[in-house]
Amino acid sequence: MKRYDVIVVGGGPGGLAAAASAVEAGGIVLLIESLDTLGGNASHSTGYLVMVGTALQRQHQVSDSVADFMADGERQIRLELENGPMIWDRELTELYARESAATYDELTAMGVRFSRLLAKPSQHRNDRMHALEDPAQLGAAYAARLETLGVEVLYNTDVTRLITTEGRATGVAFETRGAGGSPRTGSAGAQRGVILATGGYQGSYELRRRHQKAEEINGYLSGVRSCRGMGHVLGAAMGGDLINMDYIQPMIVIPSLLAEDAIAVNRAGERFHDETGKYGDRVKGLAAQPGGTGHYIIDAATFRTKSALVATMPEPPIEAPTLSALAEAIDCDPATLQTTVKTWNGFLAGGAQTDPVTGRTILPKGRRPLRDAPFYALRMVRATTFTWGGFAVTRDMQVVDVMGDPVDGLFAVGDTTGGINVISGMGGTHIASALVQGRLAGRAAVAGPSALPHLTAPAQSRPFEAKTLPKMVLFDLNTPEPDR
Ligand SMILES: Cc1cc2nc3c(=O)[nH]c(=O)nc-3n(C[C@H](O)[C@H](O)[C@H](O)COP(=O)(O)OP(=O)(O)OC[C@H]3O[C@@H](n4cnc5c(N)ncnc54)[C@H](O)[C@@H]3O)c2cc1C
Incomplete structure (x- = not known):
């Protein structure tokens, strides 16, 4: 040996x-x-x-x-x-x-x-x-x-x-x-x-x-x-x-670099959370939507420049020539989806740092709007990434x-x-x-x-005495033992 x-x-x-x-x-x-x-x-x-x-x-x-x-x-x-x-x-x-x-x-x-x-x-x-x-x-x-x-x-x-x-x-x-x-x-x-x-x-x-x-x-x-x-x-x-x-940690699968250029919508065609926010909040946000479903929306420019990241998504992208057609394909409201995208693009054009709808602060590099057809939807999938x-x-x-x-x-x-x-x-x-x-x-x-x-x-292990244990002990074992 x-x-x-x-x-x-x-x-x-x-x-x-x-x-x-x-x-x-x-x-x-x-x-x-x-x-x-x-x-x-x-x-x-x-x-x-x-x-x-x-x-x-x-x-x-x-x-x-x-x-x-x-x-x-x-x-x-x-x-x-x-x-x-x-x-x-x-x-x-x-x-x-x-x-x-x-x-x-x-x-x-x-x-x-x-x-x-x-x-x-x-x-x-x-x-x-x-x-x-x-x-x-x-x-x-x-x-x-x-x-x-x-x-x-x-x-x-x-x-x-x-x-x-x-x-x-x-x-x-x-x-x-x-x-x-x-x-x-x-x-x-x-x-x-x-x-x-x-x-x-x-x-x-x-x-x-x-x-x-x-x-x-x-x-x-x-x-x-x-x-x-x-x-x-x-x-x-x-x-x-x-x-x-x-x-x-349950997560919604999406590489963060792709999330930066995406918005997520529910069946109503509305955004419902900060797409780049805390992992737990994203999972809770999706779970709270009708049917627990949602889709990330990206445009052709992102699809082209980040195709390698799109390929890592659990399911293939759904492509459509217009936003309305995409809405039909993912069973969400076309008019609302158009308004949602318009609002997002308007926010990006405005130059503000915090999105008023969700509080999102991670913004696309160069603040690129969702503008170029065709458009793509990526189904949001919950997954285990690490333990x-x-x-x-x-x-x-x-x-x-x-x-x-x-x-x-x-x-x-x-x-x-x-x-x-x-x-x-x-x-x-x-x-x-x-x-x-x-x-x-x-x-x-x-x-x-x-x-x-x-x-x-x-x-x-210390003997369990619920009344004398301060709350901190539950998660911080460096805390000295309480006086009894
Ligand atoms: C899609 C995705 C995005 C992520 N993004 C981030 C991020 O932006 N920032 C961040 O901090 N973390 C991120 N993570 C998590 C991060 O990658 C991991 O937590 C980190 O790599 C853990 O490092 P590690 O060295 O402990 O183990 P790992 O990177 O998991 O590597 C363990 C290695 O051990 C090998 N191995 C396992 N069992 C054996 C065996 N029996 N014999 C020999 N070899 C073995 C495996 O093949 C593997 O190569 C992400 C993870 C994923 C999947």
Whole structure:
């Protein structure tokens, strides 16, 4: 069995950053990826990254701080609490915000380019959503960097088991799919640690069946299909403490870059929500429409320039030569649809920054009206894009077990962790936090982790006394115990 210092399982942003930082810390690294390319879901994403205190923000005279970010995070958590209690890892969230500017520097040094900062005032009081010029750049830039750094990468390979020695993760067993033939099995040793970076579990029927609401288990899946929660399963087999597993963000499928040029209408032909607003609000907005149906409307100019994004939509576009004909095709009121489009175009022409109908602030680049025939309708489809639950970890990203002890030699990053993604509704936090966590994990795996667990584990549970528990305890396990 070939031996490495660190084995990284999964080549999304978390795994890529982990592999790079582990080598830079002096380790010999193997990265194992299920697919034949690197980048994971980030390559299929819209590429919005929330980072705090970056050079791009300074360039645009945006003053931002970790404290401001945390205040926005807290506001988001209070909203999420309406969906039920959860565990928010405030400490890890703050660490992400603090380290994110260094991640920005690292990305730009690798040649990754950001095109703009987006204003999202309902989620972020300061402009901190950094738009990647091309989301595919991330995987490509890391692939080149890992090659330069001498990281060995095994593609088309699924890690199926962890190898353990006296309670320590010391390697992995895997299956490689060759061209045509049956899978080849193998194993590799990791002297310093295994980093689980397998993303979420949205591609696993069994995990969805256990954790997702009944009506959504068979729902449309957007993104790569290889995120089947194997990291969750492998870590659970070592006693890892999985938190927030029932939180799965339902979304309306549309790449944000396409949503910028679209409006959505219901059967009456009216707009009913901010098409670029919070994911949860979009889902609620659609559910409240007659028949729970709606369509995005775009024109020929957008169809032409964003055809690759249109192709990622769950259903093919419906085309019609006029707005009236389109209304007929999607069974909505033609006169109202015409008025809705006219109102939208009038708003764009006016130059105001906030749409008076829905409060929308993300406006098309160049404020292009819906004018060029033919017109297209894209049915709004609810889907699962990523999951929120995963392991409780230390600040070194070491997995913590259900007894509250760090698991020797085992680390987790990105969507395989569970304490940060509950702020997902802010938008743009998944990729950036995965990158930050990867850097931390790679370094700690090589140097040896020293951080202690900071969340309470099931085995350390406090006795339940409903009357004395302040509300905060439901979601903030960093809060000191109340005086009794
Ligand atoms: C359409 C879409 C748009 C999105 N837009 C945004 C956005 O704008 N901003 C944002 O922050 N987030 C966005 N996301 C979410 C974001 O892409 C993910 O949350 C993020 O990529 C998670 O990073 P990760 O490294 O944890 O895992 P992933 O990127 O999910 O990568 C995990 C990798 O692990 C591999 N893997 C899984 N199991 C195994 C195994 N057993 N063995 C080997 N390899 C394995 C997978 O093939 C995959 O490549 C979007 C997602 C989608 C689908």
